[in-house]
Amino acid sequence: MNELRMGIVGAGIWGETHASIYNEHPFARTVAICDKDRSRAEALAAKFGVEEVYTDYREMAAKSSCDAIAIVTPDFLHADIAIACAEAKKDLLIEKPLATTRDDVYRMMDAFDKNKVRVMVDLHNRWNPTVNTAKQLIEAGDLGTPYSAYGRLNDIKWVATDMLSWSAQSSILWFLGSHCLDTLRFLMNSEVERVYSVSREGVLKDLGVDVPDMYLTTLEFKSGAIAQMESGWITPNANTCINDIKFTVLGTEGMVNIDCSSHNMIQAVTDKKVVTPDIIVRNKVDGKVKGFAYESIRSFVDRILDGKEFLVTKEDAANTSLALLAVMESAKTREPVVVKY
Ligand SMILES: NC(=O)c1ccc[n+]([C@@H]2O[C@H](COP(=O)([O-])OP(=O)(O)OC[C@H]3O[C@@H](n4cnc5c(N)ncnc54)[C@H](O)[C@@H]3O)[C@@H](O)[C@H]2O)c1
CATH class of the missing domain: 3.40.50.720 (NAD(P)-binding Rossmann-like Domain)
Structure with missing residues (x-):
């Protein structure tokens, strides 16, 4: 072809x-x-x-x-x-x-x-250069064995109240939690075995969007590693960027920290506000789209044309959805839930 x-x-x-x-x-x-x-x-x-x-x-x-x-x-x-x-x-x-x-x-x-x-x-965080570099460090053995992790992927309220017409029929867990949980699976190189999640609602409900505001989740991996995942849709609208993306992986011999939102590489300041322009997720250079949210889509075309494996398999996506369903069940029942694959 x-x-x-x-x-x-x-x-x-x-x-x-x-x-x-x-x-x-x-x-x-x-x-x-x-x-x-x-x-x-x-x-x-x-x-x-x-x-x-x-x-x-x-x-x-x-x-x-x-x-x-x-x-x-x-x-x-x-x-x-x-x-x-x-x-x-x-x-x-x-x-x-x-x-x-x-x-x-x-x-x-x-x-x-x-x-x-x-x-x-399109679980595109695998193309995020910071995540991919962390993965390479882990695979090279620089951190020893992954022991625990923290992952946080939050959006400002505007995404739930204005950007998406269907946010009340979805969830921050589907919209951003799918990226966050897949990233943690990718970095820890293990499937989630058991989850315990607590959620809260009220802020978005008061704004007319009937959907939980936030989930805080503990993940236990089959490898024995553990992680905390934060998924929130109520970051203040005046935050300097739309997404709040942070990860830490602690290994037995080292640690890697990722902060894609407060990177301080560029700031735009006017009399009205301070903005941290996105230079990693999606931006344009010379009229062409750049950033990892575009790279993943481009990579689909490349892999179909060359016949090589995708960086994210359909099993990765299926297991991410099944683990998120366990997170939702846990938040509802207020009990730990073993993920059913
Ligand atoms: N990877 C990313 O960075 C990223 C960013 C934004 C959205 N998304 C994902 O992309 C998807 C779409 O999000 P969006 O923001 O473009 O939503 P949107 O509401 O702007 O667009 C969805 C479109 O689908 C159409 N549609 C709905 N049902 C249909 C059907 N049965 N047949 C044909 N068309 C149908 C709607 O009319 C609408 O035009 C979601 O799954 C979202 O999570 C991914």
């Missing part, structure tokens, strides 16, 4: 990002766009010169000339679309999380195996 012809389901905020990356890639192109809202699909298609427009993903899967499909619909609407596209033998890039119910995880994995399609889920 010399050129990857991509279809996109979901012409929202992140669907547009996908289209821009495929069209910027020298060996990829967006050829089809589907959104249940025709005007959104048409607007995105017009912006990127795409001819095939659909409002029904089943019709797109059956008729489109695309080789692979990116599923960029809200967090809880990935499963049926992924299964229909897999049955049409399309390779898939699915936005995180893979799925939000146990039944959907198993149905999807069965469909992927049965139809022998290649699947990557």
